[in-house]
Amino acid sequence: MxxxxxxxxxxxxxxxxxxxxxxxxxxxxxxxELAAENEFTQSAFTRPHNLRQKAFTLAKxxxxxxxxxxxxxxxxRRQYRAALRDYAPDIxxxxxxxxxxxxxxxxxxxxxxxGHYYDLKYYQHCDYWIGITRGICDYLIKxxxxxxxxxxxxxxxxxxxxVALPKDSFSTPKNRTILxxxxxxxxxxxxxxxxxxxxxxxxxxxxxxxxxxxxDSLESLAEELGVKDRVRFLGWRTDVNxxxxxxxxxxxxxxxEGLGSIIIEAWFNHCPMVAxxxxxxxELISDKKNGLLTPIDDVDSLSKxxxxxxxxxxxxxxxxxxxxREYQAFYSRDKIINQxxxxxxxxxxxxxx
Numbered sequence: 001m002x003x004x005x006x007x008x009x010x011x012x013x014x015x016x017x018x019x020x021x022x023x024x025x026x027x028x029x030x031x032x033e034l035a036a037e038n039e040f041t042q043s044a045f046t047r048p049h050n051l052r053q054k055a056f057t058l059a060k061x062x063x064x065x066x067x068x069x070x071x072x073x074x075x076x077r078r079q080y081r082a083a084l085r086d087y088a089p090d091i092x093x094x095x096x097x098x099x100x101x102x103x104x105x106x107x108x109x110x111x112x113x114x115g116h117y118y119d120l121k122y123y124q125h126c127d128y129w130i131g132i133t134r135g136i137c138d139y140l141i142k143x144x145x146x147x148x149x150x151x152x153x154x155x156x157x158x159x160x161x162x163v164a165l166p167k168d169s170f171s172t173p174k175n176r177t178i179l180x181x182x183x184x185x186x187x188x189x190x191x192x193x194x195x196x197x198x199x200x201x202x203x204x205x206x207x208x209x210x211x212x213x214x215x216d217s218l219e220s221l222a223e224e225l226g227v228k229d230r231v232r233f234l235g236w237r238t239d240v241n242x243x244x245x246x247x248x249x250x251x252x253x254x255x256x257e258g259l260g261s262i263i264i265e266a267w268f269n270h271c272p273m274v275a276x277x278x279x280x281x282x283e284l285i286s287d288k289k290n291g292l293l294t295p296i297d298d299v300d301s302l303s304k305x306x307x308x309x310x311x312x313x314x315x316x317x318x319x320x321x322x323x324x325r326e327y328q329a330f331y332s333r334d335k336i337i338n339q340x341x342x343x344x345x346x347x348x349x350x351x352x353x
Contacts, residue, residue: 010042131151162241181251182208185212272320
């Protein structure tokens, strides 16, 4: 290789997550969009997943699958580590606790991407840490990670074009305000608070997309509150942009939310929003400018904020427009991909010194 010829980077992306979820979706999106740049050789190390495999095949990214299970799966762990060595990456990026804990230090630069305030015992052996919010970066630095090796790179969303669904989809009566919420049906997401707020919000239907351990209890709560006929449990959906463009208001009632990629998804799709002051949304949203913020677990404040947007469509439109400008300025696909490319170049130069 001549001195002027630039070596193509080899990057391994390691995820041991669930079949569905925000982190899992972003993992797939990031790997595919980096592949579209045609500047790297990449391989995905992950659990079997048909939709992910199809996406990587279309993006011409190799995928190797492993159980990434507990200590009883010692043979699988050995096979994963052998496959990683054989791939001989320059950079290994790990996503979340399990993938990071199962990936040893090696003859590569190990980068952990954190989308939440995880237990850092799994991350001590890494070389660099990417926090997707400034709050997570501050947490890493205050916990002892070297500040010059902690990097802030946010998420971007699926920017594919979408057409809004008919307003009467999912047996929604005409002329009803459509509220939309999205996420794993887990206690952390605060969907019980959203259901309770519906009691004092008239002429609305809630489309709730997602699944998880709280689904049965949420359905029971909706029936107990007398709002079940105004709630549509949609399950996991792949048409989030279309749903966002159909909804009148997006609601994020989370008790805990690392970044809140759903916030920037709403911004991208021109959907006005109400969110609680959990970690990610509080960092992103300027109250009454690009969204409305309410206290966590406050049913009355949440219902009042939603009613305020329903009663003031001009304000809702202004909030949606400001949110879209915020997305384009700081969270677009091109801006985030360029940040990753700059980061890869920086750490490659550092490792070659």
